[in-house]
Amino acid sequence: MTLEERKAFIQAVADEVAKGKLTLGGAVKRLRENLLGVSQERFALASKISKRALSQLEVDSGNPTLSTLKAVFKKFGLQISLAHLNPVDLNEAAAKKSKVGFGIPKGAPERPPFPSPSKPT
Numbered sequence: 001m002t003l004e005e006r007k008a009f010i011q012a013v014a015d016e017v018a019k020g021k022l023t024l025g026g027a028v029k030r031l032r033e034n035l036l037g038v039s040q041e042r043f044a045l046a047s048k049i050s051k052r053a054l055s056q057l058e059v060d061s062g063n064p065t066l067s068t069l070k071a072v073f074k075k076f077g078l079q080i081s082l083a084h085l086n087p088v089d090l091n092e093a094a095a096k097k098s099k100v101g102f103g104i105p106k107g108a109p110e111r112p113p114f115p116s117p118s119k120p121t
Contacts, residue, residue, distance in 0.1 A: 006035060010076050024069065025060040031076050032058075047071045 001009070013030055016022035022030070032043050044054040049068050056062030057072065069080050 001035070009035065010078065014078060023060050024064075025058045028054070028072050029058040035076065043075075047075060 010031065013022065013027050017024060017027050032038065032040070036043065038046075040054050040058070041051050044051040047054070049071055053062070053064065053068055054072070057064045057068065066080065073079060
């Protein structure tokens, strides 16, 4: 596989994860097998994580730490980050939020005002 093909493969895997079509564990397994062609044991050693942690990650079990995820994806030039599930217009989202209020349905009876605190005499 050429360098350009490798980059395209990594990007395709990252895109599938971003779209929710591939889990993080599935991505690790696909990258490890198709790009490196190494065993779990060898990849775990190179990533400085336990074989068990890698095995659990690849089958989406357990609860990998952020440092484990960073160590694994760093080998492919990738990093863990936050992304919008769907691109949104933040101004539009803010406008909708201000219209929604605090979850009080439209047409709900108004709450009576709080009584004024009585002044001590």
